[in-house]
Amino acid sequence: MNPLIDYHYAQTRRQFFQGAGLNLGGIALASIMGERALGAAVSKSQVHPPLTGYPQFAPKAKRLIYLHMNGAPSQLDLFDYKPELQKFYDKDLPDSVRNGQRITGMTSGQARFPVAPSIFKFSQCGKNGMWMSELVPHIHEIADEMALIRSVHTEAINHDPACTFVMTGSEVPGKPSLGSWISYGLGSESNDLPSFVVLTPNFPSSGNAQALFTRMWSSGFLPTKHSGVALRAVGDPVLYVKNPPGVDPSDRRTMLDALNKLNQQNFERFGDPETQTRIAQYEMAFRMQTSVPELADLSGESKTTLDMYGPDVSRPGSFTQSALLARRLLERGTRVVQILHRGWDQHGGLPVNIAAQCKDTEQACAALVKDLKQRGLLEDTLVVWGGEFGRTVYSQGTLTKDNYGRDHHPRNFCMWMAGAGVKGGTTYGETDDFSYNIVKDGVHLNELNATILHLMGINHSAFSYKFQGLDQRLTGVEEVKVVKGILA
Numbered sequence: 001m002n003p004l005i006d007y008h009y010a011q012t013r014r015q016f017f018q019g020a021g022l023n024l025g026g027i028a029l030a031s032i033m034g035e036r037a038l039g040a041a042v043s044k045s046q047v048h049p050p051l052t053g054y055p056q057f058a059p060k061a062k063r064l065i066y067l068h069m070n071g072a073p074s075q076l077d078l079f080d081y082k083p084e085l086q087k088f089y090d091k092d093l094p095d096s097v098r099n100g101q102r103i104t105g106m107t108s109g110q111a112r113f114p115v116a117p118s119i120f121k122f123s124q125c126g127k128n129g130m131w132m133s134e135l136v137p138h139i140h141e142i143a144d145e146m147a148l149i150r151s152v153h154t155e156a157i158n159h160d161p162a163c164t165f166v167m168t169g170s171e172v173p174g175k176p177s178l179g180s181w182i183s184y185g186l187g188s189e190s191n192d193l194p195s196f197v198v199l200t201p202n203f204p205s206s207g208n209a210q211a212l213f214t215r216m217w218s219s220g221f222l223p224t225k226h227s228g229v230a231l232r233a234v235g236d237p238v239l240y241v242k243n244p245p246g247v248d249p250s251d252r253r254t255m256l257d258a259l260n261k262l263n264q265q266n267f268e269r270f271g272d273p274e275t276q277t278r279i280a281q282y283e284m285a286f287r288m289q290t291s292v293p294e295l296a297d298l299s300g301e302s303k304t305t306l307d308m309y310g311p312d313v314s315r316p317g318s319f320t321q322s323a324l325l326a327r328r329l330l331e332r333g334t335r336v337v338q339i340l341h342r343g344w345d346q347h348g349g350l351p352v353n354i355a356a357q358c359k360d361t362e363q364a365c366a367a368l369v370k371d372l373k374q375r376g377l378l379e380d381t382l383v384v385w386g387g388e389f390g391r392t393v394y395s396q397g398t399l400t401k402d403n404y405g406r407d408h409h410p411r412n413f414c415m416w417m418a419g420a421g422v423k424g425g426t427t428y429g430e431t432d433d434f435s436y437n438i439v440k441d442g443v444h445l446n447e448l449n450a451t452i453l454h455l456m457g458i459n460h461s462a463f464s465y466k467f468q469g470l471d472q473r474l475t476g477v478e479e480v481k482v483v484k485g486i487l488a
Contacts, residue, residue, distance in 0.1 A: 048188035048195040048225075048335070055186060055457025060421025060488075061382035064182060064336045064452065065326050067365060069357075070163065071210050071344030072413070074391040074406050077118045077354055079414040080150050080435045081131035085117035085393070088434075089401075093394045097436050104157055106347060106396060107407045113394035115434070116404040119351055128425040135358040138366035144425045145369055145378070145418040147486035151429025151438045154389055154410045154445050159210045159345065162388035162410065167216040169446055169474045176220035176465075178449060179336040181474045183226040184219075184465070185458055190333025192291035194229040197329050199322040199339045204356040207343020217338060221467040224274060228338060231292075231325075249289070295328055309367040312360075323364035327371055330381060344387060347396050348405035369418050378419045382455050386415030393434045412438050415448065421455040423488045443483050446475040454482045 076082060093113040107113070121134045126143025139146075156162035161171040168175040176184070179196040188195030198217045203209065217228030267275040298306070298314070301324070306313050312320035319341050326337040341361055346353045365385060372378040390413025391406030398404075412431045418424070430440040450460040453474065461479070464471035 046187065047191040048183065050187040051185055056459050056462065057457050059455065059457030060380070061419065061455040061457075062380040063330045063334070063377075063382070064179070064456065065330065065368065065381065065383045066178065066336070066338045067361075067383065067385040068163075068166070068216075068338065068340045069344045069361070069385070069387040070212065070340050070342045071159065071208065071346075072162075072387040072389050072391060072408065073344045073357070074118075074346065074350060074354060075150070075412070075414040076391065076393060076406070076435050077120055077350065078133045078135060078358075079131070079148055079416070080412075080431060081122040081133075082117070082393075082433060082435055083122075084433050085115060088115040089117055090114045090399055093434065093436075097432065097434050099437075101411065102157065103392075104408050107392070107394075110396075113392075114399045115393055116395035116399050116406070119402060126425050128427070130425065130427055135355060136362045138363040142366050142369045142418065145373065145422075146416045146424060147418070147422045147426040147428060148414065148416045149428045149443050149448070149483070149486065150412070150414050150431060151440070151442045152386065152413050152415050152445065152448060153438060153442055156389065157408050157410050159388060159408075160213070162408075163210070163213070164215055166386075166388045166445055168220065169449055169476055173213075173215050174220055175472070176222045176226070176474070177215070177217050177228065177338075178452065178474060179217055179228050179338050180219040180222055180226040181463070182336050182453075182456060182458075184222050185463060186335055186456065188333055188335040193295070193329065193332055193334050195334060196226065196228045196336045197334050197338070198228040198230040199325060199337065200230060201319040201322040201339065201341055202317045203319070203341055203343035204353075204360050206349075206353050206356050208345040208347070208353070209342040210345050212340055212342065216340065221472070222465060228336075291332070295325065295332065298324065305371060308370060310363040312364075319361045320364040320367075323368045324371075327368060327375075327377070330372075330377060331375075346391070346405060347407060349403060350391075350405050351403060372419065380420045382420050382422070382452065383418045384415065384452065385417075387413065389413055390435070393436055409436070411436060412442075417486065421488055423486055426486055428483070428486050441485060444480060446478075446480045447483055450475045450480050451483045451486070455487075 091114065093115055118133070122131050123134070124130065125132055125140035130143045130146070130148055132140050132143070154162060154165055156165045156171050164173055165171045167177045183195040196217070200212055217230065219227040263275050263278055309324050310320050312318040313324055315321060319339070322339050326339060329337050343357055369378065369383055372381050372383070389408055389410040392409045396405040396407045412435065428441055429438065429443060431437065432439050453460045453463065460473065460475045464473045466472070470477070
């Protein structure tokens with residue numbers, strides 16, 4: 001007996017009419033979705049087909065690399081140059097600057113808020129004289145490819161909600177990530193690798209690590225095949241990607257075919273779309289048995305390329321190797337690659353710790369942009385770098401001439417973008433003399449995400465998914481604008 005059929009036979013007249021509206025709505029939805037289903041049927045040979053009609057207009061970018069510095073890098077010590085702060089060393093932050101804005105419980109009990117100027121030297125680089133710290137000498141070399149945004153802001157003041165917000169457009173867990181939205185809309189050109197891949201490299205032992213949560217690359221309420229696939233930093237990139245001893249690939253193929261038949265029967269019986277996702281993911285896992293080992297084999301890379309990325313490129317699990325793998329993933333058709341590097345939460349000992357974090361990452365970030373450019377990939381690849389919020393101008397804890405810490409600061413922070421459709425050499429947005437408030441051209445995180453979607457040929461306001469009675473969007477329900485000042 002089929003319990004679903006039994007349930008419908010047992011319905012009362014009242015239950016029938018209560019459900020009839022939903023049933024009619026389902027018929028209407030099926031009609032609306034017919035074109036999309038037809039498009040999917042036409043693209044059946046493509047494992048990750050785009051939605052019908054996507055991209056919605058000619059894209060500048062076909063692929064995305066998102067470099068997330070988890071823990072929040074200090075904008076004051078990297079990209080937001082404030083030379084006048086030296087005059088305010090160890091003086092209290094003026095009340096007129098803070099203006100009663102909330103601060104975290106980690107510094108709210110301090111007797112005073114002493115201003116801590118950066119101890120690092122800044123210089124101008126690139127044709128337009130973009131200011132950068134001595135901590136990022138290799139990134140100096142790509143200034144003409146970058147749009148540096150100094151006025152990004154968010155509502156979240158603590159790491160977990162802030163990281164959830166920067167990746168999903170909401171502090172509330174359960175929403176799809178940026179990579180999942182793009183995978184859902186644009187699909188992927190690869191039939192052998194996931195459309196959305198996540199890398200979580202190792203970080204210096206001195207780093208204060210914040211936890212990473214799968215919600216940062218989850219598909220939320222979108223079909224689960226659009227979740228990011230996290231490749232492991234050490235050992236096999238994917239657990240059990242190799243067949244056990246004695247299992248031949250042809251045997252695995254036979255087992256998978258039998259399993260797919262059972263899943264297809266299950267789908268025909270209950271119509272659960274997640275069953276189709278399960279079939280597709282089993283097929284992808286089978287293909288990855290060949291594609292992933294080839295992806296991770298760097299023996300074909302030239303010495304020039306390896307040297308450009310730096311000495312850690314051969315160390316499994318390093319940020320450097322992850323950056324090179326990101327380029328190799330894009331070459332093989334993956335749509336979105338997200339690298340999450342932890343250890344940037346520097347409440348104390350900032351000068352030593354941020355130097356270690358930069359040493360671990362900045363050469364590889366610059367090399368990635370250079371590598372993409374010399375291969376002709378940067379012209380249609382978008383690279384994004386940033387954290388979840390900024391750091392305070394005042395010191396958390398004891399302040400000395402060579403040591404200080406900084407608390408969380410959501411009012412303004414720096415991010416940069418490079419590549420497809422980005423106006424290179426651009427510095428956008430301004431903050432006050434204390435890097436505490438935005439005074440010109442603020443950029444909300446949802447506006448940044450709207451801009452990323454725009455570069456990839458998607459109108460963020462017309463890109464939605466019906467869930468819980470709402471047309472859900474990555475950029476939220478309020479209207480936000482594309483940041484045209486950074487576009488070429």
